[in-house]
Amino acid sequence: MNKEELLTSITRASAAHTISQTDVLEAWQHGQGGATRVVRKKMSLTNILTGIGGIIVALGIVLLFQQHWQSFGVNMRIFVTLGFGIILYLAGALLYKTPSVRSVAWAMFLAFSLVTPFGIWVTFDSLHAQFPFFGYETVISLIMFTWFLASFFIFRLRLFQLAAVLSGSILYFGVTGDFLAHNPAIDLASAFEYRFLILGISYILMGFAGWMYPMGAMMFLGAALGLGGYAPSANLFWEIVFPGLALGAMFMSIPLKSKPVLVVGSLYLMAYIIKITAEYFSDTLGWPIALILAGFALIGIGYGSLMLGKRYVTQARPVE
Secondary structure, eight states, X not given: OOHHHHHHHHHHHHHTTSOOHHHHHHXXXXXXXXXXXXXXXXXXXXXXXXXXXXXXXXXXXXXXHHHXXXXXXXXXXXXXXXXXXXXXXXXXXXXXXXXXXHXXXXXXXXXXXXXXXXXXXXXXXXXXXXXXXXXXXXXHHHHHHHHHHHHHHHHOOHHHHHHHHHHHHHHHHHHHHHHHHTOTTSOHHHHHHHHXXXXXXXXXXXXXXXTHHHHHHHHHHHHHHHHTOOTXXXXXXXXXXXXXXXXXXXXXXXXXXXXXXXXXXXHHHHHHHHHHIIIIITTTTOHHHHHHHHHHHHHHHHHHHHHHHHHHOOSOOOOO
């Protein structure tokens, strides 16, 4: 089959609604050795409307459950929540096979993602399930993370990619939280900040979606700033290294070509200067003078980040 015949076949298949633009792009990427890439699509009005419809469906199921909680038996409670979630997932899987109604399938998957965790919790609570070490939230997060991850590899939908990242993050906090609950000697305040620090690093290292870089930088720098504390109980190590971390995030935006990372690094560096000024210089130089110096420093950082963005960060990094 030559090029003209191939294009004619694609045109006919498109007219018959048996193939979509996504299918063509995915086939091309398979040929380029990019089988694991996710096709990036802009949200259309249809996707937005069907997504809102999916959210309303999920809200209706929860309200139905709430209104009839006393009258429903155990089996009915499980069916209305978990049962409906499974039905929505199966309906989405069936509809996804037809390219012309994939936006409806997306809405079904969205409603499933919102309803099913609640349904699993209702099932555990109704059956009085008990787990030796982990709480309900951790077990539910594990189930949903596995489900979302498997669904992502099956359907290649960005919705499941996002849901897997979020449920995996909740699972991480659940596992570490249960561990900390059984070790009361650990300082919970510092442990909470270190958990965010590690999660931020993991977001940056994974980075298979463009939003993960600024989100990871935000969590990492926020945790590092929090670990610095405040005088007289400030942590000298974190206060010394934080400017380097913030500047590192700003310069990391150059190879990533990510303006959001540049903005995050700049904002946190500004917050650090305000914090240090209020912490150490407001009493020695006087609060007005300290504010003036901090203001000039913020102007310099703002201008420097602007020039850095114009010269090196020309466009957002494409999401693979």
